[in-house]
Amino acid sequence: MDRISVIGDAAIEVIAASGLRGLTHRAVDRAAGLPLGSTSYYARTRAALLELTMARIVVLDRVPPRPGGLAESIAGYVSDALGPGRTRMLARYELALEATRRPELRAQYDSGGATIRRLAAEVLAAAGSAEPDRHAALVVDWMDGTIFGVLAGASAPPSRAALVTSAREVLRGIGVG
Incomplete structure (x- = not known):
């Protein structure tokens, strides 16, 4: 699985567990088991992280x-x-x-x-x-x-x-x- 899919899947898990308030780059890094900073490399802003997550949901749907x-x-x-x-x-x-x-x-x-x-x-x-x-x-x-x-x-x-x-x-x- 590619890194963006891993990040998207982890973001889905974070949102489901903690809501959107719990969605941070660090929380996604932890959920994905990635080094800190990995998520922000692929999605620099919160808006970009939301977009990446939405794109992953569409793929999975x-x-x-x-x-x-x-x-x-x-x-x-x-x-x-x-x-x-x-x-x-x-x-x-x-x-x-x-x-x-x-x-x-x-x-x-x-x-x-x-x-x-x-x-x-x-x-x-x-x-x-x-x-x-x-x-x-x-x-x-x-x-x-x-x-x-x-x-x-x-x-x-x-x-x-x-x-x-x-x-x-x-x-x-x-x-x-």
């Missing part, structure tokens, strides 16, 4: 469809986001809120979201969606809402089977599946 059908693939992504990907999602939501106050981060956050929605639209178009862009927004919003609700404590974590059932219902609602 770009997962290919899984075997077993579209509903199973969607459920797998949500399940992973609630399990092994939990820290990434916590960091992403922290950065989403920060983006409401920082126009430079907002542009990057929106661009990353557009990339994910475009990829979802391509998958849905291949599955027969009549309106893939609109349907991608609906599916991604359902996924995000489900993930956020569980991470924020508003909902209990659903089982994998429940996620597959819900994904099938969403897909049927948009005429896919």
Whole structure:
């Protein structure tokens, strides 16, 4: 793994554990197990560190469809986001809120979201969606809402089977599946 990815992963861990107030170059160096000063070599400012972290989240969010059908693939992504990907999602939501106050981060956050929605639209178009862009927004919003609700404590974590059932219902609602 390259150094920038290591720094991005460590920054995600720091944000998930300590929020944005805990995000410092030194904290990232420690979390990554790197010599002090390493993070500031690649991201001189806090803004640059936030941008590097956001870019890493977008890379990690770009997962290919899984075997077993579209509903199973969607459920797998949500399940992973609630399990092994939990820290990434916590960091992403922290950065989403920060983006409401920082126009430079907002542009990057929106661009990353557009990339994910475009990829979802391509998958849905291949599955027969009549309106893939609109349907991608609906599916991604359902996924995000489900993930956020569980991470924020508003909902209990659903089982994998429940996620597959819900994904099938969403897909049927948009005429896919």
